[in-house]
Amino acid sequence: MASVNAPRGMRDFLPSDKARRERVLSVIRERYRAHGFDEIETPVMEEYGRLHAGIGGDNEKLAFNVLRRGLDAEAIRAAAEDPAALTDLGLRYDLTVPLARFYATHRAELPGVFRSVQIAPVWRAERPQKGRYRQFMQCDIDIIGDDSARAEAELIVASLDTLDALRLEGATVRINDRRALDAMLDVFGFAPDERPGVLITIDKLDKIGPAGVAAELRERGASASAVDAFEQFLGRAPGGEGPFGEAQIRASLPEGVGDVVIAHLLGIGEAVAAARGEAVPPLVFDPFLVRGMGYYTGTIFELAHPSVTYSLGGGGRYDGMIGRFLGQDVPAVGFSIGFERIVDLVALADSDAAPAVVLVHDRDVAVAELVALKAALVAEGSRVRLEKRTKNLKGLLARASADGYSAFATVAAGTTRSDLELKPLG
Known part of the structure; x- marks a missing residue:
């Protein structure tokens, strides 16, 4: 008998599950709208060339591509060695690339600083396993056209407020800056062409520890003197502990990291603290936070909650992406809540529902x-x-x-x- 299950990595939702998901989504929409973000909608498919333009990072490898219409067996055989010749569209694997295309298309119709919300499913050809699906919901907010710390602060405040409304109080945001990472690697002496691989290894620090990171860097063939300097830095006495602030940030970094990056981070913290009415912002500076997307150009962050060990969302600044469509750079920064992760943590009563x-x-x-x-x-x-x-x-x-x-x-x-x-x- 043929299987009647949903495709692997995709799910059906019973009425009670669907109702719970919609309650959580309604809170997210309401909170983001209250913070001045306007919801948009983009097609589930984009042109193949846009989805594979080198701006989607490793997600491009997980794209579901759509065969061109009208292909016959002979045409498929002729193009077997060139998959791009067989496809012209693909399912979106995130909401950021479609947003960049959307902004390039409608820039004249949008305000100078555009605050968007996108809440929609995306598709990735993941290997199905617990917590990893081939179709899942993303909840993104983005600010385009603002290169100041205000943009990051607005995203963080809106997202923390949303978690509070979902009764997930006590969340914090781990924060770093790709420019600080680059400066740190420069101080240690890593060559520019080896830094992408070095960052991949550094991103494993929480899992394999300092000794494991140093060993893997040596296996990669990274500059020996740079690995020695990095290992020595990791083995120093802890100096970056304490509340978020200038002293904590500087103590977490080697000497030589520029003041501009630190000032930008401090500006974000000051704004978030003021908005939240707190003496110290709910931010944690993490000099080894990497986030894998290659398009990040500045601030990066992840949402953490004491009830779980994994992140509940994240994002960062991607000032170079929209320029790939427009021919001129436009500052942009985004934050994505991990809906599939938080929905199972939320227990919202349907108090406002009709009898x-x-x-x-x-x-x-x-x-x-x-x-x-x-x-x-x-x-x-x-x-x-x-x-x-x-x-x-x-x-x-x-x-x-x-x-x-x-x-x-x-x-x-x-x-x-x-x-x-x-x-x-x-």
Whole structure:
């Protein structure tokens, strides 16, 4: 018998799961809208050349590509050695590349500083495993046209506010700057052409530790003197502990990192603290935070919560991406909440939902009577489901309760609206 399961790495959602996801999404939308972000929508597909233009990092390797229309077997064989000749479109693997294309298309119609929200599914040809799906929801906010610390601060404040509204208080943001990373690698003596590989290894610091990082750098063939200097720096006495601030940032970095980057980070922290009404911002400077996307040009950050060991979102500044479409650079920075990760952590009561009623009717009740009763309750603002009485009434009501219904009433022939006696479920 053929499988009737959803495709590997993709999921069905039962009504109760879908309702819970929509409640979380409604909070995210409301909070971001309150912070001045306007929602946009882009197509699920983009042109192949845009998705594979070298601006999507490793995600480009995970793109689902769409065959050109009208190809026959002979054409497919002829182009077998050139996949690009077979495809002209692809499913989006993130929302950032489509946003860059969107802005390039509609720049004349948008404000000078554009604050966008995109909440939509994306597709990646991942190897399916726990927590990794081939189709998943992304929730992105971006600010285009502002190169100041204000943009990062707005993104961070809006995202922390959103987590608070989802009752995930106590979140912090790990923050770094790719320019600080580059300066640090320069101080240690790593050559420019070996830095991409070095950053990949540094990104494993939390998993394999300083000794593991140093060993892997040597295996990669990185400059021996640079690896020695980096290993010595990692083995120094801890100096970057304490609350976020200039002293903590400088103590976390080797001497020689420019003041401009530090000033930018401090400006973000000052703005976030002021907005949150806190003496110290909920930021943690992490000099070894890398984030894998090659398009980041400045500030990078990740959202952390004490209830889990993994990040709940992240983002950064990508000032060079839009210029690939426009021919001139436009500053841009974005933050993405990991919806699939947070939705399982959130327990939001559906307190604002309309009353949900199940009408359990006898077999002999006329269809016209049932539909009229249902219409009367719907007109009063209730959500209504009709169910024929079964021998296992307890099981029927348990299923209705699991689907989010809060009350029920029994209906016999001749029952009117005034006769209905609503009883609580659960």
